[in-house]
Amino acid sequence: MTIENSASKELKWWSIPGQYLRQEFLPILTNLRLAIALLLLIALFSISGTVIEQGQSPAFYQANYPEHPALFGFLTWKVIQVVGLDHVYRTWWFLALLILFGTSLTACTFTRQLPALKAARRWKYYEEPRQFQKLALSAELDSGSLNSLSPILQNRRYKIFQEKDNILYARKGIIGRIGPIIVHVGIVAILLGGIWGAMTGFLAQEMVASGDTFQVKNIIDAGPLAAAQMPKDWSVRVNRFWIDYTPSGGIDQFYSDMSVLNNQGQEVDHKKIFVNQPLHYHGVTFYQTDWGISAVRVRINNSPIFQLPTAQLNTNGRGRIWGTWIPTKPDLSAGVSLLVKDLQGMVLIYDATGKLVDTVRTGMSTQVNGVTLKILDVIGSTGLQIKADPGIPIVYTGFGLLMLGVVMSYFSHSQIWALQTGDRLYIGGKTNRAQVAFEREVLDILDRLSSQPKDDERANNQESLASNPQV
Template sequence: MGKKTLKSLSSLPLAIGELLVIAGFSALGTVIEQNKSFAWYVENYPTENKSLGFIDFPLILDLGLDHIYTTWYFLGLLGLLGASLTACTVTRQWPVWKVSAKWKFLDRRATLLAMEEAESVPRARLSDFSDLLADRGYQVFIKGKKMYAFKGLIGRLAPIGVHAALLFTLGGAAYSGLGGLSGSVMVPDGSSFEIASGLTRGSLLSSMPGIAKSSVQVNDFTIDYLPNGQVSQFYSDLSVVDPNGKEMSRKTISVNVPLRAGGVTMYQTDWALSSMQVTVAKPGADGETETENTYVLPMASLEGKGGFQGRIWGTFLPLSFDDDQRRGISLVARDFQSVAIYDSKGAFAGVRRPESKKPIVVDGIKLMLGDVKGSTGLELKTDPGVPLVYAGFAGLMVTSFLSLLSHSQIWAIQEETAIVVGGKTNRAKEEFRTELDEVLNSVPEYVD
């Protein structure tokens, strides 16, 4: 029963099928954003407008597609593939290696002449033939009138190394899924957050890193724009500060340029507008003297609300902070470059650039826009299995190359005035035939 199970698991079609299914789920995990909030999936995958015609938030949440890499079925697939690799190694690769590593001298002429490549060379000496093989990198062994030579034995061992490297990679991926933590935060410019607050356990095996009690300070957040006004790149100047207030590290990150500290990697993934400074000037009691008040108004996303499309934020300035606060001025912006202003009736009043100091009168009130603050969107992640994955990939590259090497074996016996040669190889048979012919043609001929 055990041998039958191992044989079934070592099936190549089964292993290929497992790889294809894993690749499919991995692709799905790339298309569907992972580890977002329930509200995020409800907003981005509504049942009324299904993505690709069938993907909506109930499907995603019911099947665990919001955390594919830690679901039981994905980890089960990794385990099944690991079992297939192990079974193939035990039932196929290891026996082949043991047979290849064991060798013996052959002394029967008929056995040698029955091999893939065989020839009888008259008036030749075994010692000359063995020296020529040694010059070509063969390991040569001689016992009396018998000789055995081989090279490329590592090519027989390398497939076992390939399987071991794949197991390392699979183990690292599973370890990252079960033992890793991840999360995302949106942090206003100038504020900070505790690292632990941005990390969520992937499973019960996950543990907080030692740096979890430290905080991250957002020193500055800036955006570069293309000539057409579109966002080119955004940057966050971050400092990691320990619980005693000492700065441990500092780096300006951007998309694809993360900050790594204490086993936690922080990626730049998003941005938003967080607040807007507005100065309000009102006529004084004498009708001439102006009184100025500066307010910092929080901004909220309006995307998908009230007919707004795309990334857009807005805030509201009440006309009176004492009485009816439902009437006021609306300020809307898509980025840090300009702000659209609407009066209390919803009519467009004008556009101003932040910090331009150029006033605009709306509903009898003079406004001046100040600084617009942004928030940086960071994704935090711990990947304890990354060293295993990197080691697996490195081993895979080396062993894959070594597995291409041919394992060539040559036997020969010395007869009275001739040598009988037989040889075989597991691949590159034409090259082996050519090499053996060249060696045999180079063997000195002795004349009586």
């Protein structure tokens, strides 16, 4: 006896957390106000992640968000980096908001939506006239019958349940009860996709010269589980980079012809990319985002061909210019500077005093400092943004379910009861939305039932005339 009491006490002790969750925590978790507040917070921080540049260097934020004057009086580079606004979507607090919101939706689905669907699938008959008084829309007819009501409801796509000759229940639009559940599933899928992408995705940038082969190394931002997504057994070669210019000299479009190579150097994929036309391979996407000039190929007199790297010069926002220095004497005591602003082949040559010596195009030669300098080529470089986000398919699936659920939710769940007692026919109904349209539908049903006896009498008279033509 003592053992049983001890076991009973132990069972009650273990049941306390479950009871507390159901009675105290679940009502808070499934509260509509909490869900709306979480949604607004997620939207607010998502907007901040769109407005504030993500994944930039500390120097970038120090230059664009100084302490004096602070943006909006409080937003400085220190605030951005301490709070994590430079990588909003991977901060612990943003992921916590997503998890809490998803948990709230899931709890609401299991505690409210699924029971509501289960209740909607059950039906009960009204067997007493007084039960119809509870319905907002009901009527009592002294004509009509269930036999004439059934085909009218069937024509309006109602599903009819009838066990007795004098009792009827009909419903349609049960899909409208499923819609909110699909909406919740879609939103949870979007949240899961966002969390999975934040944990496993990465963002990188590369500036690659035309003709070079590279592997993704310059990682700007990455989730804690992103190592599995990073390319290890393949590389990419930029076969050629070029720019199409407008007749006025502006840039029309820039292109990169790219090949994906395996470990043996064999091409396994190939594509010409440009803005809004990226290369996709094994879940990694290569976007064309920038360009530059990486080198200039020259020959001095009859020397071998030199490929000299260029550097972008600071022009204080007055255009982009790349420059390099070429020695014209073996002891490097003299030389000239080359300046290039685009890939149209125009090269400016300056001496040591900063004086413009000559302007030449690729393939042309000029005399400087007693030597013949020939400009063979200007080599461009492509700026690539490389991104992997394994959560995108989950997010797209969630958006599809969300749109499907919204469409399904527009269907009204309408119910009609009928009871016939003697020569009296009681009809009532209710719906969860589109109340005015449902009232019109019920009134039309009642009108057709009221006119049914006249139609039956007219049909009987025609049959009588047909059987007695002399009358």
